[in-house]
Amino acid sequence: MTRTDYRRTFPILTTKVNGEPLIYLDNAATTQKPQAVIEAISHYYAYDNANVHRGVYTLAARATNQYEAVRDQVAAFIQAPRRDTVFFTRSTTESLNWVAQTYGEQTIQAGDEIVVTALEHHSNLVPWQQLALRKRAQLKVIQLRPNGELDLAAAAEQITAKTKIVAVAQTSNVLGVTTPIRELAQLAHQRGAVIVVDGAQTVAHQPVNVQELDVDFYAFSGHKLYGPTGVGVLYGKLALLQQLTPVQFGGEMISNVTFERTEFAPIPQRFEAGTPDISGVIGLGAALKTIQQLGWPAIQRQENQLTAQLLNGLLNLPGVTVYGPESVAKHGPVVAFNVNGVHPHDIATGLDLAGIEVRAGHHCAQPLMQTLGVAATVRASVAFYNTTAEIDRFLVVLREVKEFFQQ
Amino acid sequence: MSLLNLNDLYKTVILEHAQAPHHYGLQPDLPATTLNNPTCGDVLTVQLVVTANQITTLQFSSTGCTISQASASVMTDVLLGKSVSEAQALIAAFSKLVMGTPIAKHDRDQLGDAAVLGSVAQFPTRIRCATLAWHAAAQALTEVTTDDQ
Ligand SMILES: Cc1ncc(COP(=O)(O)O)c(C=O)c1O
Numbered sequence: 001m002t003r004t005d006y007r008r009t010f011p012i013l014t015t016k017v018n019g020e021p022l023i024y025l026d027n028a029a030t031t032q033k034p035q036a037v038i039e040a041i042s043h044y045y046a047y048d049n050a051n052v053h054r055g056v057y058t059l060a061a062r063a064t065n066q067y068e069a070v071r072d073q074v075a076a077f078i079q080a081p082r083r084d085t086v087f088f089t090r091s092t093t094e095s096l097n098w099v100a101q102t103y104g105e106q107t108i109q110a111g112d113e114i115v116v117t118a119l120e121h122h123s124n125l126v127p128w129q130q131l132a133l134r135k136r137a138q139l140k141v142i143q144l145r146p147n148g149e150l151d152l153a154a155a156a157e158q159i160t161a162k163t164k165i166v167a168v169a170q171t172s173n174v175l176g177v178t179t180p181i182r183e184l185a186q187l188a189h190q191r192g193a194v195i196v197v198d199g200a201q202t203v204a205h206q207p208v209n210v211q212e213l214d215v216d217f218y219a220f221s222g223h224k225l226y227g228p229t230g231v232g233v234l235y236g237k238l239a240l241l242q243q244l245t246p247v248q249f250g251g252e253m254i255s256n257v258t259f260e261r262t263e264f265a266p267i268p269q270r271f272e273a274g275t276p277d278i279s280g281v282i283g284l285g286a287a288l289k290t291i292q293q294l295g296w297p298a299i300q301r302q303e304n305q306l307t308a309q310l311l312n313g314l315l316n317l318p319g320v321t322v323y324g325p326e327s328v329a330k331h332g333p334v335v336a337f338n339v340n341g342v343h344p345h346d347i348a349t350g351l352d353l354a355g356i357e358v359r360a361g362h363h364c365a366q367p368l369m370q371t372l373g374v375a376a377t378v379r380a381s382v383a384f385y386n387t388t389a390e391i392d393r394f395l396v397v398l399r400e401v402k403e404f405f406q407q
Numbered sequence: 408m409s410l411l412n413l414n415d416l417y418k419t420v421i422l423e424h425a426q427a428p429h430h431y432g433l434q435p436d437l438p439a440t441t442l443n444n445p446t447c448g449d450v451l452t453v454q455l456v457v458t459a460n461q462i463t464t465l466q467f468s469s470t471g472c473t474i475s476q477a478s479a480s481v482m483t484d485v486l487l488g489k490s491v492s493e494a495q496a497l498i499a500a501f502s503k504l505v506m507g508t509p510i511a512k513h514d515r516d517q518l519g520d521a522a523v524l525g526s527v528a529q530f531p532t533r534i535r536c537a538t539l540a541w542h543a544a545a546q547a548l549t550e551v552t553t554d555d556q
Contacts, residue, residue: 018412343472345447346417349533353412362448375448375470404413405422405473 003298006290007385009034020355023390028173028201028334028381029359030223033287037227040286041279052278053252053269067278070285071268074233077288078199078218079209086235087268088276092200093123095219095234096167098271099196100127102244103217104165110136113163115193117142117150117179118371119172122364124198128167137164144371148175148324152183159184163193170208171201174363174379175324176307176334178202185214194240200224204383205303205333207296210235222280227287231280234271241267248273299384303333306382306391310335313395319402323372334381336363339398342405344378350401356394416530417473420481420523425473428480430466430487437464440547444535449475451539455547460490467540474524474533479540481521486544491552493517498545504528505537 007013010032015022024032044066050059052067075083089095104127108114114128118141132139140163142155150168159166166188171178181197188195194216202208204225210218217240222231236244246253246264253273256263264270291299308328314320314337323336339347344360351358359379362369369375380394433439433454441452449471456464465487467479482501486494500514501521507528515522527537 345472345474345533345536349416349530350413361446366448369448375450401413404417 001293003294003302003384006034006294007387009036009290010385011035011038013385017355017357018353020353023354023356023386023393025356025358025380025382025386025390025394027204027383027386028224028363028379030229031204031226031383032385033228033283034226034290036290037283037286041228041283044279044282049278051275063278066285067276067281070281070288073285073288077208077291078203078233078235079211080235081211082238084266084268085238085241086233087271088281089219089232089234090230090277091223091232092198092219092221093232095217095232096124096196096198097127098234098247099217099219099236100131101247103194103240104128104131105247106244107164108132108135108137111162112137113140113160114138114165114167115140115142115155115158115163116167117155117169118144119148119150119175119177119179119368120167120169120365121173121198121200122366123200124167124169124196125367128165138162141367142168144175147326147330148172148177149330150177150179150184152180152187155184156187159187159191159193161191163188163191165196166193167196167198169198169201171199171205171332171334172324172365172368173201173334174336174365174368174377176332176336177324177330178332181213181215185216189214201332201334204291206300216240222284222287225284225287226290227284228277228280230277231284238267241271244271246270246273250274252276294384302384302386303382304328306386306388307331307333307335309388309391310380310382310394313391317395317399317402319406323374323377333383334379336377336379338374338377339402339405342402344376346405347378347398347401350404351394351397354393354397356397358394416526416533418523418526420520421473421477424477424480424520428467428476430483431468431480432466433468434466438550440543440550442539442543442546444471444475444539446535447472449536449539451475451479451543453479453540453543453547455544455551457491457548457551462486462489462491462494465544467543469540471539472533472536474527474536475539478521478524478537481519481524482540482544485517485519485521491548494548495545498541498548501541502538505534 050063052064185195196217199220203220218235223229250273319340348360437454443450451469453467
C-alpha cells in the first residue's frame with residue numbers, strides 16, 4: 001500500500017466540516033485514527049473482551065496475550081532493551097507525573113535542582129515546579145536561542161552538581177524544534193542527574209532509540225501516534241524502575257497480600273495497578289503496526305515536504321510572523337505563527353469556516369508564550385496523511401482571511 | 408464560497424467596535440476587575456464605578472480577539488448610565504442571547520449593538536470570547552455594591 005492508500009484508511013479524512021472537505025492541521029494536538037485502529041478496538045470488544053492477568057479461561061488468556069504483545073511492540077518501537085522496562089499509563093501527562101511522584105519524590109531534597117527548558121509543555125513543567133515547591137528544591141530553566149533552538153552552552157551552565165533531574169521535551173509542540181537529547185543526557189549524567197524526556201511530539205515523526213539516546217525515562221501518548229486516547233507509555237531504565245516504590249496499589253500489581261503486608265509484583269505489573277485500558281492498548285498496537293507497515297522513509301519524506309511547503313509559504317506571506325527556526329532542516333512538522341494585527345482566534349475561526357482545522361491559543365505553554373512576547377499563536381501541524389494540495393489550500397484561505405480582517 | 412460566512416459572525420458593527428473600541432483604557436486610581444480565558448490566555452480588565460445606584464464609569468482594556476474586544480466595547484455602551492439592577496438584567500439577557508436562547512424584545516432593544524453578537528450562538532467555541540467582558544462587569548458590580556455596605 002502507498003501513502004495515499006493509507007490516507008484512505010482514515011475515515012474522518014473523507015468527511016466535511018462546515019460544508020467543506022476537512023483539512024486537518026492540528027496533528028500536534030491529536031492525530032486522526034485509521035480504520036485498523038478503530039477495528040482493533042471494536043474487534044476486541046466484540047470478540048475478545050475479558051480482564052487481563054486474571055482469568056484461567058481461554059478468553060482471558062487471549063485478551064492478556066494481545067495486551068502483552070503490544071508491550072513487545074512498544075519496546076521494539078522505542079528500542080527499549082527489555083519488555084519489562086515499558087509500562088502503560090493514561091497519557092504523557094500521567095507518565096511524567098508518575099516520574100515526579102515516584103523518582104522525584106524519593107530522590108529530591110531541599111536545595112537540590114530540577115532543570116527544565118523554556119519550551120516545555122505545562123505537563124513537563126508543572127509536575128516539576130510543584131515537586132520543587134514541595135521539597136524546597138530549585139527549578140531552573142534553560143533558555144532558548146532567539147530562533148527557538150536549545151542552547152547547549154546555556155544547558156551546561158544550568159545543569160550543575162546539585163541537579164538531580166533534567167526534564168526536557170524532545171520536540172517542541174509550538175516551535176517545532178528538536179532538542180539535542182543525547183548531549184543533554186550526557187551533561188545530566190556527568191553531573192549525576194537523570195534525564196526525563198517528553199517524547200509526545202516526537203514518536204509519530206521519527207524513529208526513537210531510548211538506548212542510543214541514553215535517557216533514563218521516556219514518556220509519550222498513544223493518541224498523537226494514530227492510536228486511541230487514554231493510553232500512554234513510560235519507559236524507564238531497569239535499575240531505576242526496580243528501585244522505585246509504586247504510588248498506586250490494588251489488583252494486578254501484587255504478588256502476595258496478607259492483612260499485614262504486601263509483596264509487589266515484579267515490574268512492569270508493579271506499576272500497572274487495576275484494570276488497564278485494554279482496548280486502548282490493543283488499539284495502540286494497531287497504530288504501531290500501521291506506522292511500521294508504512295515505514296519511516298515514506299512518513300518522513302512526506303512530512304518534510306509538507307513542513308517545507310508550510311514554513312516557506314508562511315515566511316513568504318507579508319504581515320505574518322513565524323516563531324521558531326526558519327530553516328526546514330531544524331523544523332519538526334509544527335509551525336506556530338501570527339498574522340500581524342489579527343488575533344489567532346479570529347484566524348482559526350476563518351480557517352474553520354473553510355474546513356481547515358488549526359489550533360489557536362497558548363498550546364499549554366504559557367511560559368514559552370511569555371518568552372515569545374505574545375499571548376497566543378496560531379499553530380498548524382502536519383501528519384503523513386496531509387497533502388501538498390491541502391497546504392496550498394490552507395495558504396490561499398489564510399491569505400483571504402487575513403485580507404478580510406485587514407480590509 | 409464559504410469565506411462569506413465570516414460575515415455571519417464578523418458583522419460590520421463588530422469589526423468597527425473591535426477596531427476602535429469605546430471606553431478603552433484604564434485609570435490607575437480606580438479599582439479593577441480582571442478575568443482571563445484559560446483556554447486562550449486572553450486577559451480582560453474592567454473598571455466600573457457606581458454612583459447613586461447608577462453606573463457612571465465603565466471602561467476596559469484587554470488582549471483578545473475581535474469578538475471579545477467588540478463585545479467589551481458594546482457592553483460599555485449598553486451598561487453605562489444603567490442602574491445596578493438594570494445592568495444585571497441586561498448581563499443575564501446577553502448571556503442567554505449568545506447561548507442561543509430567545510430573549511424578550513424589550514431586552515433585545517436595550518442591548519442595541521450588543522444584540523448583533525447573538526450570531527455567536529452559531530459558533531459555540533467562541534461564546535466564551537463574547538461573554539468574558541460581561542462576566543467581568545457582573546463581578547465588578549458585585550464587588551462595588553458589596554463595598555458600599
Ligand atoms: C510536548 C507535549 N508534552 C506533553 C503533552 C501532553 O500529552 P497528553 O495530553 O496526551 O498527556 C503534549 C500534548 O498535548 C505535548 O505536545
